[in-house]
Amino acid sequence: MLSEFLLSEMSRLGSQDALPLHRQLYEALRRAMLDGKLGAGERLPSSRDLAQDLRLSRNTVVAAINQLSVEGYLGSRVGSGTYVNDSVPRTTPGRAARGGGHPSATPQAGRLSTRGKALASTFCATELEVQPFTPGIADFSxxxxxxxxxxxxxxxxxxxxxxxxxxxxxxxxxxxxxxxxxxxxxxxxxxxxxxxxxxxxxxxxxxxxxxxxxxxxxxxxxxxxxxxxxxxxxxxxxxxxxxxxxxxxxxxxxxxxxxxxxxxxxxxxxxxxxxxxxxxxxxxxxxxxxxxxxxxxxxxxxxxxxxxxxxxxxxxxxxxxxxxxxxxxxxxxxxxxxxxxxxxxxxxxxxxxxxxxxxxxxxxxxxxxxxxxxxxxxxxxxxxSALRRARQNYGERRQCLLEALKPVLRDDTPEGPSISGAEQGLHLCLRLPQDVDDRALAQRIAQHGLTVRPLSAYCLQRTDLRGLVIGYGYAPLADIGRCGPVLAGTVSQALSG
Ligand SMILES: Cc1ncc(COP(=O)(O)O)c(C=O)c1O
The missing domain is CATH 3.40.640.10 (Type I PLP-dependent aspartate aminotransferase-like (Major domain))
Incomplete structure (x- = not known):
């Protein structure tokens, strides 16, 4: 039982250090995730249920959950609660994630500091596939x-x-x-x-x-x-x-x-x-x-x-x-x-x-x-001069991407898709309705050899944002011209299906 494990961890922590209760619960929940007692994708009991089971105040439970969310261990899905993020590695031998590519999935992971584990287990910028539309990447050629x-x-x-x-x-x-x-x-x-x-x-x-x-x-x-x-x-x-x-x-x-x-x-x-x-x-x-x-x-x-x-x-x-x-x-x-x-x-x-x-x-x-x-x-x-040339190049790529995305923007109601942040920089954000699963959509787009990032993956605590962060810096104009309609078509299909 999860609550039994949490109670025994908290009592162990309470007897060792003078940690406040929310910190004890944070550590116990984190241990449960790293040991695989709470698996990736698993739903956490509600804060109300946890508070009742552990005889804690709801504020204590919420403080622990918020900290774990900020550090990337937990994520929320609109209307359906709090889940263990897929990127949380397990450290217990035999239950460790397969593949071993993640630094904290190795047998040495237990030797990392608490901070080290948190740093190694949060995600996003480290998943660097450089392909057309990867945000944050310029064209160094x-x-x-x-x-x-x-x-x-x-x-x-x-x-x-x-x-x-x-x-x-x-x-x-x-x-x-x-x-x-x-x-x-x-x-x-x-x-x-x-x-x-x-x-x-x-x-x-x-x-x-x-x-x-x-x-x-x-x-x-x-x-x-x-x-x-x-x-x-x-x-x-x-x-x-x-x-x-x-x-x-x-x-x-x-x-x-x-x-x-x-x-x-x-x-x-x-x-x-x-x-x-x-x-x-x-x-x-x-x-x-x-x-x-x-x-x-x-x-x-x-x-x-x-x-x-x-x-x-x-x-x-x-x-x-x-x-x-x-x-x-x-x-x-x-x-x-x-x-x-x-x-x-x-x-x-x-x-x-x-x-x-x-x-x-x-x-x-x-x-x-x-x-x-x-x-x-x-x-x-x-x-x-380098800046002048780059501005010209990126300006053309940006324009080409904006053209390609036009069919996605046909629904011009306030709830429909929209573009933000295209006035500057090397990326724009295609904002999508709240009921769109932007992570699944980014994965579907990746099947075409294109990398965009789900907006929700950048959220620390919010659950209301959906969208795609799309870069136009890396790929040459011809690639944007070729891949833009593929990207737009995949998004349109997801929106209509
Ligand atoms: C918001 C933001 N700040 C800074 C940087 C890059 O900074 P540096 O390469 O100098 O560490 C990036 C790179 O993508 C960025 O997105």
Whole structure:
């Protein structure tokens, strides 16, 4: 019996550690899932039944279930309760999942920390099949490789010993200047070059902020649905995730959310990932006021603002901040290539020295010759040309995809399918009615050799969103022209059947 197992686990945990009851129940439920006592796809008893069986308050049960949902162990289906996610691995020998591809399905999995197990068992971004329509992937074949090799060779030839050492000044100075000039002009960020810290990408920028600005257990507000890279970074740094629902104007904290005061607020205001919502001006002012009221820091992830195809230009949230509480982060992953592993973090002035020092101590940054080649790439105008070419290419692909999707949008009632987030970036979101099983639909589409992601898979707590996140960056125009109708046909069939 599940409740007997949970009671005995909780009593064991209660006698070992002074864990609060909701945490004991969280651990006991997690153990039941990892041991296969609660199998993948199995329905959890209702919170009311669990509370009754375990003689706990319903709030205690709901708190444990919410935490497991946020960490990806549990998912909900509209109107039919809470289920164990398919991606939860079993760790008991003999009951382990077949195939062994998952890191925590190995015999060593039991040796992972609690955090390690949670990190290894949540899903989404790790399932990386790169095929037409995979979101988040740019077309790196257009990158001017020969020119880049020439610049790299030049800087390696010129390299003097200093450039081979770790770097403690926030990165190669000319690169920081070039980034600052770009951000000032194109993103209306208020900054001096000294505030730019070069990182190994957004992931590292987020981790640095999480480590330096929040303590273990502090609350971070994340958008729901969310970018899984950020979710994982916050999980890894021991922060308590609090999902806040996003609507068509961006993150929209409720009174209940405000009762969970954040230390950090992570947002993608220019192009919410994955819905594509652009945060409206009133919402931006409101968010800054909310951050001020809670004395929280705002982390602005501006991951794809280089590609804006229609609508008025959108400035950064940082540009509206008069308080010095926004950390702005960007990346070269989308315009150049992700394996370059260079991003940047703009740090409010009073904290610059602390961030440089901590970045040096925690990450031992280096790669100065690569940073020097990149600085010259930007200074000589090659970045601007690469961006111009990429905008043109992606603009055509986006248009082609939008054309292909038109037949899906014939039902123009408010409940019918619609497109969000197509004004910017390298993906759009096809919103679908709530009764559509978007995970099954994505699997059906995969049978045609196409990868789209179900919107519901990005949801942390919400159960009301259905849709497909569709990328147009990776595949050449001809492939989009060929595969677009296949994608649209499969969706239309699902909607009518
Ligand atoms: C919201 C968001 N932020 C950041 C990134 C990438 O950041 P990086 O490659 O610099 O870690 C991505 C990549 O898809 C993204 O979707």
């Amino acid at each position: 257009a990158f001017p490789l020969t020119l880049w090799q020439r610049l790299q060779n030049k800087h390696w030839r010129m390299t003097y010993p200093d450039m081979l050492d770790y770097n403690d000044s926030g990165g190669y100075a000319p690169l920081r200047r070039a980034v600052a000039d770009y951000l000032r002009v194109f993103r209306s960020v208020h900054l001096e070059a000294d505030q730019v810290v070069i990182t190994s990408g957004t992931q590292q920028s987020i981790e640095l902020c999480a480590r330096l600005l929040a303590d273990h257990g502090d609350t971070v507000w994340v958008e729901d649905p969310a970018y899984w890279g950020a979710v994982k970074a916050f999980m890894a740094t021991g922060l308590s995730l609090h999902p806040v629902a996003v609507d068509e104007q961006g993150i929209n904290p409720s009174t209940a959310d405000n009762a969970k005061p954040p230390r950090l607020i992570y947002v993608t205001p220019s192009h919410q990932y994955p819905t594509g919502a652009v945060m409206s001006l009133p919402r931006r002012h409101q968010l800054l006021a909310t951050a001020r009221a809670h004395d929280a820091w705002v982390l602005e992830d501006d991951y794809d603002s280089e590609y804006r195809f229609s609508g008025p230009p959108i400035s950064s949230l940082e540009g509206l901040d008069t308080d010095g509480r926004v950390f702005y982060m960007g990346t070269f992953s989308k315009v150049l290539y992700p394996g370059l592993k260079i991003g940047y973090l703009v740090v409010p002035k009073p904290l610059v020295a602390a961030f440089k020092q901590a970045h040096y101590d925690l990450n031992r940054p280096g790669q100065m010759p690569v940073q020097a080649a990149l600085a010259e790439f930007i200074e000589m105008g090659h970045f601007a």
